[in-house]
Amino acid sequence: MDTLRADCSQCFALCCVATAFARSAEFAIDKPAGRPCPNLATDFGCTIHDRLRAKGFAGCTVYDCFGAGQQLSQVTFGGRDWRTEPSLREQMFPALTVMRALHELLWYLREARGFPRARPVHAELARAFEETSALTELDAGKLLELDVDGHRQRVNSLLLKASELARAGGxxxxxxxxxxxxxxxxxxxxxxxxxxxxxxxxxxxxxxxxxxxxxxxxxxxxxxxxxxxxxxxxxxxxxxxxxxxxxxxxxxxxxxxxxxxx
Incomplete structure (x- = not known):
């Protein structure tokens, strides 16, 4: 199983609740962060999943959590959901932003390790991948204390090196x-x-x-x-x-x- 690929069946619809969106060409309505989308079903599914674009929710079809949703739902919170235990919302929802950032970095690091010309930094990329992966195992409290922007900057500098090497031929x-x-x-x-x-x-x-x-x-x-x-x-x-x-x-x-x- 690819843990960096979203599996909505293992997530408690965190992106449908934690994220905010504004009425636009991508979203038919305004929705503040922390409020469930009106299209969210009781089983955490989407009632208009097969008609999202037709209903004006194209933005939902392009969102990708890189597997952060199921990591939070099944690992960080051990399968406990925000509906059964409303008290979880205070940490679970803001933690999605942090976990998604980490999973996106993992996805990029994995990609960079596949660039043949970036071989000189493959070992550094592997270490950064392991360090970032370890951060995804933190409990909710420590996740929210994490300087994710600082970590992102450090990883991005390495990803830039890999990119420059990969593009050196032309x-x-x-x-x-x-x-x-x-x-x-x-x-x-x-x-x-x-x-x-x-x-x-x-x-x-x-x-x-x-x-x-x-x-x-x-x-x-x-x-x-x-x-x-x-x-x-x-x-x-x-x-x-x-x-x-x-x-x-x-x-x-x-x-x-x-x-x-x-």
């Missing part, structure tokens, strides 16, 4: 943290480019070559990936793919699936 343009909203990159050669943390909402990457491009943290909501080649894009997540648009000719890594809405 470094592309640097768009790190850039505002690329609505920009056109049709048929662009973006091999080895850095799109780390870029705002690429609605950007047009039709036919673009994004092999070995670092897309960690890039916001690809509504981006057009039709015909784009992302087969070896670095740190590309299913969530990023789900938030974008594409077609049958979009080339993705084997580990990712083409969304049904494409």
């Amino acid at each position: 470094r592309g343009p640097d768009h790190r943290g850039a505002d690329l909203i609505g920009k056109r990159f049709r048929e662009a050669d973006l091999r080895g480019a850095s799109l780390r943390g870029a705002l690429a909402i609605g950007a047009d990457f039709t036919g673009a070559d994004l092999r070995a491009a670092d897309v960690i943290g890039a916001d690809l909501r509504g981006a057009n990936l039709s015909g784009a080649n992302l087969t070896t894009s670095l740190f590309l997540t299913q969530s990023q793919v789900d938030s974008a648009t594409g077609d049958a000719s979009t080339a993705l890594p084997e580990r990712l699936e083409k969304p049904a809405h494409w």
Whole structure:
């Protein structure tokens, strides 16, 4: 079982309660943090799961906890849920943010360990993975005391090294943290480019070559990936793919699936 892949059947719908969302193109209603979504069923399932996009909840279809939900539900809190024991809410809900951050880092570290050119830092990546994994085993109180931002910064510096090594064979343009909203990159050669943390909402990457491009943290909501080649894009997540648009000719890594809405 992949512990870094969300298994909603083992979670107490934490993302449907702990997180907040605002009425927008992605959510049909406003919901404050800590309040259960009105679409949440008594068995922790979603009453409109097969109609989320049609009902205006596209944002729910792209959320990924990287397995943090089931870790909190089944390990941290030992299978005790917030409905049966309301007192758990005070720690369980804020702990989701911390656990998700840790699980996301674990996912990136695992990816980086698979980059052949990053071999010089593979041992460091392995140590960082073990250290981060150990943090996910902390009890709720210690999780909430954890300096997760500090830990993230340390891990990110290592992930950046791995990225630079992986892209050393052909470094592309640097768009790190850039505002690329609505920009056109049709048929662009973006091999080895850095799109780390870029705002690429609605950007047009039709036919673009994004092999070995670092897309960690890039916001690809509504981006057009039709015909784009992302087969070896670095740190590309299913969530990023789900938030974008594409077609049958979009080339993705084997580990990712083409969304049904494409």
